[in-house]
Amino acid sequence: MINFLERDNRLLFFYQPEDKEYNWISERLKADGNVHVKRTFFFTEEDVIKEDIDEEFVDDSLSDIEPEGIYLWFGDLENDYYKVKRGILTSAFDIYLHKDIELKLGYFVADANASIFNAISKISKLDFYLGGPHQTAVPIEDFEKLTRYFPTSYERKRYVEARIATVLRNYLDNVKDAEQVYERYMNKKLSKEGSNLSKIFKDTELYKYQTIYRKLESMLMEETQYNERQWQQEILQIILLIYPKYIYVFKEVKIKAGIAGDVRERFLDLLLVDCNGNVDIIEIKRPFEKAIMTNDHYRNNFIPLRELSGAVMQVEKYVYYLNRWSEAGEEYLNNTYKNELPNGFDIKITNPGGIIIMGRENNLTSEQKRDFEVVKRKYKNVVDIITYDNLLERLKFTIDQIKKGEYKINCVNRLSNCI
Incomplete structure (x- = not known):
């Protein structure tokens, strides 16, 4: 004793x-x-x-x-x-x-x-x-x-068995799944539990998203009071707040656009740069009432209006231009914006994506919305098409989740993935 x-x-x-x-x-x-x-x-x-x-x-x-x-x-x-x-x-x-x-x-x-x-x-x-x-x-x-973080003799034994089983399973049949036994035990064992960040920032996040929601709602009610440039600027602020992946945005970006040997200079309205240096393109359009789907059928389907088709084509072209520009484009962009970037931060052109924010869904029938969803999915690999009503809906969902105390990382991901 x-x-x-x-x-x-x-x-x-x-x-x-x-x-x-x-x-x-x-x-x-x-x-x-x-x-x-x-x-x-x-x-x-x-x-x-x-x-x-x-x-x-x-x-x-x-x-x-x-x-x-x-x-x-x-x-x-x-x-x-x-x-x-x-x-x-x-x-x-x-x-x-x-x-x-x-x-x-x-x-x-x-x-x-x-x-x-x-x-x-x-x-x-x-x-x-x-x-x-x-x-x-x-x-x-x-x-x-x-x-209690120190391993017990039982835990050491299970760990050794798990390592042995991992090797033997490659050569022998009917080997006991000791790794699963070990993982099941470790999942029950005490694990470090940090502070609840969602709870700490709940009030701040709630205020943030409610403010953004009210601002967007107010803008949509008074859209005629904004010119095109100011509308873009206001919406861009909202996007950067609710999509923190992007940390830089450059305007009127000069790029080299080449097709079949014909190289010309073009200007991108907005170029987004994420925290890893990867670039994406964003197009922000005014939410005109009829900017998405036709009111009449074409072979029993509603089809995209010219404004939507044109915006998609424009973004797809810029994505194509950037991919062809590749390393030369990266060097040019890094030299052009080096004074605005921190040391060691490099802009990369790695299969960029496009984002289009335009139009309203509140004036579409259920059939038009269904066909619009087909259109969005068709271009999803290159361009994400987001309407202002969809943006409001996602903001409202996030606000509701925060109020319920269920605001978790997956809620943020749901919002970010739609933008």
């Missing part, structure tokens, strides 16, 4: 053997002058307390065992902390244990005799305070969580 006792401003390590005939720690100290206990505690002969110890410190349930045990000097009281003698647990730093903590063996030794403070010394060399008011002290509750 191992226990930790306080006496005269000292912290003692008390060992009481279960074998009545043999106190192996005492014998090892006499023979070698030092001893390792549970691969964690290192004591020398100098640590042995030879003076009489009050009987009150001896465990009553084992009081009949002879010899009674051995007392070893573990630490001294300094300013409400017991400072563990350097070298007993580690020589890398000093360890301070607050006097009010009821010490347990599990605070020092994990399962399979793994030294907790030896593991800590591999990560930090700073003095360690456990409990109490010290400014760098680790609260006892968090320290207990930390101790």
Whole structure:
């Protein structure tokens, strides 16, 4: 039995053997002058307390065992902390244990005799305070969580079996799926849980999306008050707020457009650059009432109006131009905008995509909406076509999810994927 006792401003390590005939720690100290206990505690002969110890410190349930045990000097009281003698647990730093903590063996030794403070010394060399008011002290509750991160002997066994099974499965049939057993166990084990960022930023995010929604709704009610350039500018602000993937936008970008050997200069209205340096094209059109689908059937189908077909064709051409421009285009864009980009940030032309924001759906019949969906899916690999009503719908969905407390990463992805 191992226990930790306080006496005269000292912290003692008390060992009481279960074998009545043999106190192996005492014998090892006499023979070698030092001893390792549970691969964690290192004591020398100098640590042995030879003076009489009050009987009150001896465990009553084992009081009949002879010899009674051995007392070893573990630490001294300094300013409400017991400072563990350097070298007993580690020589890398000093360890301070607050006097009010009821010490347990599990605070020092994990399962399979793994030294907790030896593991800590591999990560930090700073003095360690456990409990109490010290400014760098680790609260006892968090320290207990930390101790549970150490693998148990059962976990080590399952891990070894999983690694062996991974290799043998390539050569033998009917091999036990030890990897699945190990993963199932690890999924039940304690895992680090950080702060709930969604909860922290809930009010801010709710205000943000509600403001964006109201602004877009107001703009759609007063669209005739905006000229084309100002409309683009306002919508672009909204896009960059709800689609944080893009961190730069360049206007009136000169590019080289070449078809069949005929190279000309063209100007892109807007070029988006994402956080990895990849470029995409965006076209922002005013939301004219009739800009998407015809009102009349053509062979029992509604077809795209000229404004939509023209916008798609325009974006597809620019995507084609950029892909052909390739490395020469990257070099040109990086040189042109180097003063606006951080050091080490490179613009890349890697299969760019196109985004078109235009038109309304609120004036379409269900049949027109169905055929419009067919049109969107037809161009989805190159161009995403987003209507203003679809944008409002996605914003409303996100606002509702935040209010319900269910605003998670997948909600943000749903919004971003539609833009």
